[in-house]
Amino acid sequence: MIKDIIVNLSVTKEGSVVGKYAVSVAAALEAHLTGIAFIYDPIVPISGAGYIPGEIIETQRDDNETAAEAAIKSFTAATDQAGISAEPLMTSASLAGAGDRFARMARRFDLAIVGQSQPDISSVEQIIGETTLFESGRPMIMVPYIQKAPFTTDNVMICWDDSRTAARAVADAIPIIGKGRVEIVIVTNERGKEDEIEGADIGQHLARHGFKVNVHRISGGDIDVGDALLSHAADSGADLMVMGGYGHSRLREFVLGGATRSIFESMTVPVLMSH
Numbered sequence: 001m002i003k004d005i006i007v008n009l010s011v012t013k014e015g016s017v018v019g020k021y022a023v024s025v026a027a028a029l030e031a032h033l034t035g036i037a038f039i040y041d042p043i044v045p046i047s048g049a050g051y052i053p054g055e056i057i058e059t060q061r062d063d064n065e066t067a068a069e070a071a072i073k074s075f076t077a078a079t080d081q082a083g084i085s086a087e088p089l090m091t092s093a094s095l096a097g098a099g100d101r102f103a104r105m106a107r108r109f110d111l112a113i114v115g116q117s118q119p120d121i122s123s124v125e126q127i128i129g130e131t132t133l134f135e136s137g138r139p140m141i142m143v144p145y146i147q148k149a150p151f152t153t154d155n156v157m158i159c160w161d162d163s164r165t166a167a168r169a170v171a172d173a174i175p176i177i178g179k180g181r182v183e184i185v186i187v188t189n190e191r192g193k194e195d196e197i198e199g200a201d202i203g204q205h206l207a208r209h210g211f212k213v214n215v216h217r218i219s220g221g222d223i224d225v226g227d228a229l230l231s232h233a234a235d236s237g238a239d240l241m242v243m244g245g246y247g248h249s250r251l252r253e254f255v256l257g258g259a260t261r262s263i264f265e266s267m268t269v270p271v272l273m274s275h
Contacts, residue, residue, distance in 0.1 A: 001110075001175050002029045002031050002110045002111050002175050002176055003029075003030075003031045003032065003110060004031060004032050004034075004108075004109045004110045004111075005022065005025060005026050005029075005031050005032065005033045005034070005109060005110060005111045005112075005113060006033075006034045006035075006036060006102075006105060006106050006109040006111075006112050006113070007019060007022035007033060007034070007035050007036065007112070007113040007114070008036055008038075008102050008112075008113070008114045008115065008125070008128050008132075009035045009036060009037045009071040009072070009074075009075055010071065010115050010125060011037055011038065011040070011064070011067040011068050011070070011071045012067070012118065012121055014118060014121065014145070015071065015115065015118075015145075016071075016074045016078075017115060017143060017144075017145055017146075017147050017148075018113060018114065018115030018143045018147075019035060019071070019074060019075045019078060020078050020150075021113070021143045021147055021150065021151060021270065022035070022113040022143075023075075023078045023079055023082050023084065023086075024082075024150030024151040025111075025113065025141070025151040026079075026082075026084050026085075026086070027082045027083075027084050027151075028151050028152075028178075029176065031084075031085075031110070031111075032084075032085040032086065032087070033079065033084060033085070033086045033087075034086070034087045034088075034089060034109070035071075035072065035075040035079075035086065035087070035088045035089065036089050036090075036091065036102060036105065037068040037069075037071040037072050037075070037088070037089070037090050037091075038068060038090075038091060038092070038093045038098050038101075038102075038124075039061075039064050039065050039068045039090055039091070039092045039093075040064045040092075040093065040094065040095055040098070040124070041061075041064075041092065041093070041094045041095070042056075042057050042060035042061050042064065043060070043095065068090050069090070072088045072090060075088050076088055095124050095127075096127070098124055098127065098128055099124075099127040099128045099129075099130065099131030099132065099135075100131055100135065102114075102128050102131070102132055103128075103131045103132045103134075103135040103136040104135075104136075106132055106136035106138050106140075107136055107137055107138060109138060110138070111138060111139055111140070111141065111176070112132050112136055112138050112139070112140045112141070113140070113141045113142075113143065114128055114129045114132055114140060114141075114142055114143070115129075115142070115143050115145060116129070116142055116143060116144050116145045116264070116267055117129070117145075117264075118145045126264070129142055129264065130264075133245045133273055133274075133275050134245070134275050139169070139172035139173070139176075139272055139273070139274045140245075140272070140273050140274070141240075141270055141271065141272050141273075142263075142264070142267065142270065142271050142273065143270050144267045144268055144269065144270065146268070147269075147270060149239075151240075151270070152180075152239045152240075153176065153177045153178040153180045153239060153240055154180040154181065154239055155180060155181050155183070155236065155237055155238050155239045155240075156173070156177045156180060156181065156182045156183070156238065156239065156240050156241075156242060157183050157185055157229075157232070157233055157236060157238035157240070157241045157242065158170060158173070158182060158183065158184045158185065158202075158206075158241075158242045158243075159185055159187075159229050159241060159242065159243035159244075160184045160185065160186050160202055161186065161187075161244075162202075163244055164244070165244025165245060165246060165274060165275055166243065166244040167202075167244075168244060168274040168275070169242050169243055169244045169245075169272060169273060169274040170202065170205075170206070170242065171274075172272065172274045173242045173272050174206075174209055176272065177211070177240065177242070179210060179211065179212075180212075180239075181212050181214070182206055182211045182212060182213045182214070183213075183214050183215075183216055183236060183238070184202060184203050184206075184213060184214070184215045184216065185216050185217075185218060185229065185232055186215070186216070186217045186218070187218055187219075187225050187228050187229060188217060188218075188219060203215045216232075218232055224259065224262050225259040225262070226259035226260070226261070226262025226263050226266070227262055227266070229241070229243070229259065229262075229263070230262070230263070230266055230267065230268060233268065233269050234268060238269050239269065239270075240269060240270050240271070240272060241263070241267075241269055241270070241271040241272070242271075242272045243259075243260075243263065243271060243272075243273055244273070244274060244275065245260050245273040245274065245275045246259065246260045246275075260273075
């Protein structure tokens with residue numbers, strides 16, 4: 001059961017989407033929700049003389065604190081309106097260290113929710129999402145920055161490739177996806193195997209949990225697997241995608257697998273990922 005959720009609240013002016021979606025998740029699952037707003041350390045360029053004016057540092061620090069306070073205020077208003085159990089928290093972090101800080105917090109929760117990075121606005125959400133996926137040890141829902149609809153699981157799309165991470169994602173999704181329609185989607189570039197029903201075993205497993213399951217096989221052709229999945233999600237009207245997250249760390253920098261990177265960059269529906 002999912003009873004304790006943490007969400008990273010975006011502190012950009014356009015960043016209330018993830019908080020509102022997280023509130024709808026907590027309301028649907030009757031869970032407690034903790035909202036984290038980071039007060040980011042100032043990033044100040046050094047002048048040619050090596051002097052950093054103190055007022056520049058203070059102005060940035062004040063602006064960052066004001067942004068975090070605004071995120072907390074929006075979160076509190078949304079949780080009050082929804083009538084859920086919630087706790088807002090502000091904490092300081094550097095832009096580089098926020099991902100590690102949030103991932104460590106998320107280890108003590110059932111589910112983490114993060115927002116997709118908005119192009120040309122801020123890359124910190126990307127860092128937090130990647131680090132949470134690979135370092136928290138918990139399932140993560142990433143919310144598109146264009147998301148408008150609240151959380152629903154009427155039509156859940158499970159991306160299945162018979163891997164360990166996909167199996168982990170399915171197990172993590174079972175307490176979340178309710179009793180709506182579940183479609184298992186398998187992307188293949190192979191021909192001549194239309195008579196084989198890949199994914200039947202995982203479909204039977206989910207059916208034993210009471211889900212209404214369909215297994216669907218799509219041909220990826222020459223396009224990226226992630227793009228094929230996103231295209232099918234749009235065509236099928238999926239409310240939530242479920243998939244394993246691939247990648248590894250290299251000198252503290254995360255290297256995402258191809259499909260995972262495509263989803264991170266181009267998602268159009270919320271995605272539950274596990275690693």
